[in-house]
Amino acid sequence: MDAKQRMVIIIGPPEAQFKAQCRIFGKLKEENFFGPKEEVKLEAHIKVPSFAAGRVIGKGGKTVNELQNLTCAEVVVPRDQTPDENDQVIVKISGHFFACQLAQRKIQEILAQVRRQQQQPKPPSGAQPPIPRRK
DSSP states (O other), rough: TTOOOOOOOOOOOOHHHHHHHHHHHHHHHTTSSOOOOOOOOOEEEEEEEHHHHHHHGGGGGGHHHHHHHHHEEEEEETOOOOOOOOOOOEEEEEEHHHHHHHHHHHEEEEHHHHHHHHHSSEEEEEEOOOOOOOO
């Protein structure tokens, strides 16, 4: 890291993290840490369950490419990453402040969808759906 950057670790629910990022961004603007034409860049690291990393990437990288095109932020899910003790991997997001925040929100939406799908009861394997009967 160069001398002009500091790492801040924000822990909490996603919405609280977004608020904290915005407050820090606001403080930097207020204190004139960057000029009026400069764009603040943000790098965020999100821990995601290792089984959900594939959903963030998508088939052939389709989802991550769509995320990057939509948000203009760079989204990287390192392929050779070893999950941590909680079976999580890190997704790295970087870009202009608001682009990075949008990418974070989109990833949180993907993770919420994965959680909802996990909570749905699955039919027993090999079971056939019930056949409707005529009365």
